[in-house]
Amino acid sequence: MQAFSKEQLLALLGCARRTRTRDWLIILVAFWHGLRASEVIALTRDAVRDGHLTVQRLKGSQRTVQPLISHPEPLLNEKEALLEFAKNVPENQRLFPVTRRTFARIVQQHGQTAGIPRHLCHPHALKHTIAMQVIHSAGIEHTRQWLGHTNISSTGFYLKPSAEETARAIGVATGGVLRS
Numbered sequence: 644m645q646a647f648s649k650e651q652l653l654a655l656l657g658c659a660r661r662t663r664t665r666d667w668l669i670i671l672v673a674f675w676h677g678l679r680a681s682e683v684i685a686l687t688r689d690a691v692r693d694g695h696l697t698v699q700r701l702k703g704s705q706r707t708v709q710p711l712i713s714h715p716e717p718l719l720n721e722k723e724a725l726l727e728f729a730k731n732v733p734e735n736q737r738l739f740p741v742t743r744r745t746f747a748r749i750v751q752q753h754g755q756t757a758g759i760p761r762h763l764c765h766p767h768a769l770k771h772t773i774a775m776q777v778i779h780s781a782g783i784e785h786t787r788q789w790l791g792h793t794n795i796s797s798t799g800f801y802l803k804p805s806a807e808e809t810a811r812a813i814g815v816a817t818g819g820v821l822r823s
Contacts, residue, residue: 645763645807646772654757656718659749666749668728669739671721672696673746674769675712680743683766688732691725703794 647655652674660667673683681701690697697708711722732738741749746766754764777785783795 645768646775647759647763647768651757651759651763652772653716653718655750655753655759658753658756660718662753664724664728665739666753667718668721668725669741669746670750670753670769671719672725672738673766674773675719675721676707676709677770677773679770680746680766684737684739684741684743684746686738688729688734688736688738691729691738694722694726696725 656667656670659670669683672678672686673680676683676696676698678698679701682698686696686698691711694711695708696711697706699706711725712719713722714720729738739746743766750766750769751761751764755761
């Protein structure tokens with residue numbers, strides 16, 4: 644699994660926002676909070692409270708309560724938009740009443756429009772993107788807690804470089820020419 648570059652993430656979010664607020668928000672929430680597709684589509688209005696998002700993580704991960712993110716880049720500014728969006732959802736109802744498959748199609752559709760390679764256009768790439776950003780800037784323990792992992796080895800998965808990163812590193816190490 645590869646992560647989106649910052650440019651790719653912004654392009655994906657821009658295409659989604661121009662099409663539909665719901666599409667933009669489901670992608671943005673999944674990214675900021677490192678959610679699996681099943682976790683983001685299970686969120687209810689009640690999960691958004693007092694400027695925080697409460698997530699019951701799956702696969703043995705811990706429940707997390709995280710602040711909604713305010714960001715100077717409008718495409719990354721989740722807080723006000725999600726609070727407003729949630730106001731229009733009845734209590735105990737899902738914020739994003741779509742299936743996992745529909746969520747995957749949303750990511751694929753907007754990714755294709757944004758010119759992102761198809762192999763990257765998968766919902767889990769959003770979780771991978773935030774994990775890679777946090778792990779390199781804030782460390783593995785903060786990443787573990789943000790993602791709700793109970794076991795540090797689950798978080799360690801995000802330390803593995805992608806095939807593209809490995810190829811780039813090998814190219815730099817060999818001066819662009821592999822020697823036998």
